[in-house]
Amino acid sequence: MEDVFQKIKEHEQVIFCNDEGTGLRAIIAIHSTRLGPALGGCRMFPYKSEAEALEDCLRLSKGMTYKCAAADVDFGGGKAVIIGDPNSDKSPELFRAFGQYVESLHGRFYTGTDMGTSPEDFIHALKETNCIVGVDEVYGGSGDSSVPTAQGVIYGLQATNKALTGSDDLAGRSYAIQGLGKVGMKVAERLMDEGADLYVTDINDHALGQLLLKAKSHGSAVKVLDSQEIYSAPADIFVPCAMGGILNDETISLLKVQGVAGSANNQLLENRHGQTLKDRGILYAPDYIVNSGGLIQVADELYTPNKERVLQKTKAIYTSLLNVYEYSQYHGITTVEAANQFCENRIDARTRRNSFFSHMKRPKWDIRG
Ligand SMILES: NC(=O)C1=CN([C@@H]2O[C@H](COP(=O)(O)OP(=O)(O)OC[C@H]3O[C@@H](n4cnc5c(N)ncnc54)[C@H](O)[C@@H]3O)[C@@H](O)[C@H]2O)C=CC1
Ligand SMILES: O=C(O)CCC(=O)C(=O)O
Numbered sequence: 001m002e003d004v005f006q007k008i009k010e011h012e013q014v015i016f017c018n019d020e021g022t023g024l025r026a027i028i029a030i031h032s033t034r035l036g037p038a039l040g041g042c043r044m045f046p047y048k049s050e051a052e053a054l055e056d057c058l059r060l061s062k063g064m065t066y067k068c069a070a071a072d073v074d075f076g077g078g079k080a081v082i083i084g085d086p087n088s089d090k091s092p093e094l095f096r097a098f099g100q101y102v103e104s105l106h107g108r109f110y111t112g113t114d115m116g117t118s119p120e121d122f123i124h125a126l127k128e129t130n131c132i133v134g135v136d137e138v139y140g141g142s143g144d145s146s147v148p149t150a151q152g153v154i155y156g157l158q159a160t161n162k163a164l165t166g167s168d169d170l171a172g173r174s175y176a177i178q179g180l181g182k183v184g185m186k187v188a189e190r191l192m193d194e195g196a197d198l199y200v201t202d203i204n205d206h207a208l209g210q211l212l213l214k215a216k217s218h219g220s221a222v223k224v225l226d227s228q229e230i231y232s233a234p235a236d237i238f239v240p241c242a243m244g245g246i247l248n249d250e251t252i253s254l255l256k257v258q259g260v261a262g263s264a265n266n267q268l269l270e271n272r273h274g275q276t277l278k279d280r281g282i283l284y285a286p287d288y289i290v291n292s293g294g295l296i297q298v299a300d301e302l303y304t305p306n307k308e309r310v311l312q313k314t315k316a317i318y319t320s321l322l323n324v325y326e327y328s329q330y331h332g333i334t335t336v337e338a339a340n341q342f343c344e345n346r347i348d349a350r351t352r353r354n355s356f357f358s359h360m361k362r363p364k365w366d367i368r369g
Contacts, residue, residue: 038078179242
């Protein structure tokens with residue numbers, strides 16, 4: 001027991017959800033509500049153990065606190081994980097059961113898609129709770145959040161190219177993409193449109209096959225590599241769009257790229273790996289800035305949907321990253337330290353405002369009425 005509280009000591013609340021009838025085993029972690037109700041997607045993954053699922057959920061929800069601060073949205077950090085195989089363990093009833101647990105939190109936690117889940121899954125959860133974001137427009141949501149996430153990755157790649165070469169052109173550069181799912185596939189397509197060369201990997205052969213078909217029609221140069229080879233691809237930029245923890249002692253020593261910018265959450269196994277990348281002269285784009293497009297869209301559901309406004313807000317990723325690069329260089333710190341400092345200062349400043357107004361009802365956080 002002591003161990004569990006030690007593990008969750010940075011978090012406000014952790015909820016274990018068990019529904020025998022549907023087989024639901026999920027964890028919801030609320031890291032911080034200092035900026036507003038917690039917001040974060042729900043991942044479905046066949047975790048090897050409950051400890052691994054808890055660890056992932058704790059790391060992801062903490063990342064959301066920083067992502068919300070960086071993206072300047074009035075939400076806090078939370079995340080959910082469902083233990084199970086997204087290819088075989090999904091059912092409408094399972095997502096309804098999950099929705100009931102979300103509803104039990106009375107608006108402290110809003111959720112939507114992440115790795116292994118789709119907007120369609122949450123239409124079932126929506127029958128049990130209004131605290132769902134990112135469903136299709138016909139259900140009153142803002143639609144697939146992987147679209148602005150992928151757009152944000154493109155801004156991240158442009159900013160990283162700008163810092164490395166002086167030009168934000170995507171063309172004439174090569175990219176090693178890990179994961180061709182909802183986000184990675186869209187990033188790959190856009191890069192092919194720009195005439196870039198790609199190295200790609202995915203554990204799903206169907207996704208690889210789809211990309212190769214698209215590459216043929218684009219006339220693009222795409223080389224498929226295996227899961228390990230992707231780390232030593234002779235590309236300009238590594239674009240992780242699958243699991244977290246992939247930048248570690250072993251993999252960083254293999255990298256041949258000049259920069260890393262991708263959508264995967266928690267790319268660094270530990271914060272010290274930001275320094276390891278810096279020591280190797282590799283420019284690292286903090287993941288929670290690059291991948292904030294989806295958050296920006298779902299947080300924007302507080303207002304009447306407007307794709308143009310979301311796109312405008314997502315464009316800020318370009319400038320935010322350039323500011324982080326400049327600040328980290330000026331102060332001789334890593335890009336992660338620079339981004340974290342900025343977010344922590346913003347959270348402290350905003351918390352004071354939130355507590356000042358604590359007597360008020362908060363209609364601004366009333367998504368869906
Ligand atoms: N969907 C979104 O809007 C957002 C996603 N993210 C993050 O971006 C990453 C990707 O998300 P999605 O595209 O939504 O997930 P997804 O589930 O649609 O796609 C993930 C892809 O990665 C592949 N994959 C899994 N393990 C792999 C491995 N070891 N090597 C190579 N490929 C592997 C899967 O086969 C799948 O094609 C995740 O880390 C997610 O948390 C972050 C912010 C928002
Ligand atoms: O995309 C979403 O639904 C919420 C944002 C999120 O979970 C993320 O950015 O990781």
